[in-house]
Amino acid sequence: MRLILSRKGFDSSAGGCPSPVLPDDALCVLPIPDSQSRIRYDNVLFEQRRLGKIARDLSGGRIRGGHGAHLDPDLMAGAYPRQEGWRPVLGQTGSAQGHLRNQGVEPGDLFLFFGVFRRAEMHNRRWRFVPGSRPFHAIWGWLHVGQIHTIDELAPCALPWARYHPHFHGQPDAGNTLYESSIACQLPTGAEVFSGSGVFPKLRDELVLTDPHSRLPTRWRLPAAFYPGDDRPPLSYHTKTDRWQLKSPWCYLNCAARGQEFVLNLDAYPDLTGWLAGLLRTGRGTGS
Template identity: 55%
Template structure:
């Protein structure tokens, strides 16, 4: 039986729905969806970071100007940004050897450790978004547009490092990262992307980390007619068999209901990392193949 489970662990992995980017509490507003359907996930503020919003570029846009427009903060471009997860190579000047990565610490990292998240497991990032439009030279939110939660990127774990245990010569390419510039913390962890994404033990032909091109309906978590952004619609394969195997933070089965081929979830408003073991929910791997 142990051998069978070991084989399953090689074929399946843990999926982490990971909340990242601006929202009402971190940054003060949603991230923008542009008129052409593309989007950008705004990194949250971080006074200890060495990166300003004005240092970051996205498709020719100065992210500092974008932050200033959408928040109404004229000094937005000079404020420090927590560029994490860092998935886009040309967003910021890179050292040789750079790889996409994610840092985590504190209670969120403690939860990932408790859930035994490690190499081969998959972060699927979600955030809060809202449509924007250009008014003159400035970006603004479309008044009638409602915010929603959407999936925006992924990172499959290739390597895991405890940052405080690294020597000064280790991972020189990562020294810009904000998790190298906080207070000493034994739990401070860097997750580095794998070279290629594998699902169910098979190659997908995709890189180990990346960002979706747009937020199509298949990537929207908030149900179409929901009164709240936290009212999600998910494929039926997420519906929990029991409280013990449900996605973490969502073991209260009263949060869930069946809805035809889908299910609805009153998602937790707190918590960053929602972990699901796909050994228990193999249909989720099939769903991942459809959206990635």
Template identity: 45%
Template sequence: MKLILSRKGFDSANGGCPSPIIDGHLCSLPIPDAGAPTSYKKISPFNGAPIAKIVEDLTCGQVRRGHRAHLDPDLRRDAIARAAGWRPMFGQAGAAQSHLARHDVGPGDLFIFFGYFRRAEKVGGAFRFVRNAPRLHVIFGWLQVGCVATVTRDLAAEMPWAATHPHLAPRAIEYENNTLYFASDRLSSIGLKTSGAGTFDRIRPELILTHTDSSRSVWELPRWFTPGRRPPLTYHGDPTRWTDCGSSTLLQTVGIGQEFVLDAEQYPEAREWLRSIFRAAARWCDVPQTSSSTEP
């Protein structure tokens, strides 16, 4: 199994601000995409608050409710109206997909999605970020790969239930290396019966990657992540990025790159670490169960 730490959602370059943590709930905002099929106003409310309003308020109107949203990874059945047969999926293209292909990412491998988050609140009917709230990299979702498909016009025609995915939009079909990763039914790679894809509802310490009192790009990870003689987390081979702190290690992450791949066969400790994250989340909320159809 390969573990892929995948950076997604709003940030300073895409959307212009963090995704919010509202009353302890993680609300990952999909980035703007003028060519995507779905607008922010069509995305279902987040804990009773329209996503469109959250986006407008937190971006001070720079991103508006009628703007199109790149809903990817697409992990929640209730995010938008669905056709029969829908299943969770994630699309990648260009250099990032070349990186995944070079590391043979495929069935059984596990994407762990993280993003840039900050605590927000509603004051006087408007959402705003909490003053001095820390800026964090937080894990918000997952997808175990069931199967992989190269995007073509024929594939799009064969899967009308996936027509709302931005990588199947007419202008996106010709993206270089355009590829879709479809979720497996269950999270079998780490021995859990949880659905093969979903989102974490509430923030938990185990979901926070950022080291306390550091910039968001400095992560605190279990010590076993330190490469030593094993192949490093991709893009992080420079030993000066790693600082041994005894029981943990600090990693100064790179500022570019979307997909960081770790070979769990070389790091068998990864499976128990991942199981511990799901166990911690499940103690405080129900890990979403996402029904799936037969893999395409």
């Protein structure tokens, strides 16, 4: 099994700001803008809140409720109206998809989605980031790959429930790929069965990737089991040894500022199974 740490949601370049952590500690992921998407921010719900107002307030009006939203990955059943038969999905293309292909990502592999977040509050009937708070990286969802579809090779009648998705509304693209969630997920050497996809509804310390003592979101503190060795290849995009520092029970990583998909071969990192299981136990599976 491969683990893919996948960067998704608003950031300084796509959207112009972090996604918010709401006052109740909810991780509210804002999908990036997409002028070709048929999905509008005002049509996407997060715990009964429409994303349009949140995105407009926090972006300073750059993003509005009527703008197109790239709802991807799309993990929660209640977020948007869809056809019967819907399954959670992730779309990918371009160099990021090329990297996933070159890394051999296949059915049975596991995406963990992370993004940049910052605490937010309501002030004078508008959302704002809490003054003095800092942005940080945190894990917010997962998708265990059940099937992989090359979109341009699909028959016109295939996957009718997925046709709303933004990756069906761009230009022809031989690399345009859709990752469909499995029903269930079982980790290597583990007996527990988890939902094939879902989100982590509330911020917890275990979900935070950024070193709590760092001012930089890209300075990560990970379990020591992530630390690469001579007999196990490091997380992709992070092959230089000077990016890593081991101080048990943690290891520290200067995370690449660019790149969306970071791949790790879990067969070489069996000690991470317990950490992953601990995360998935606290998640909210799709449909629950």
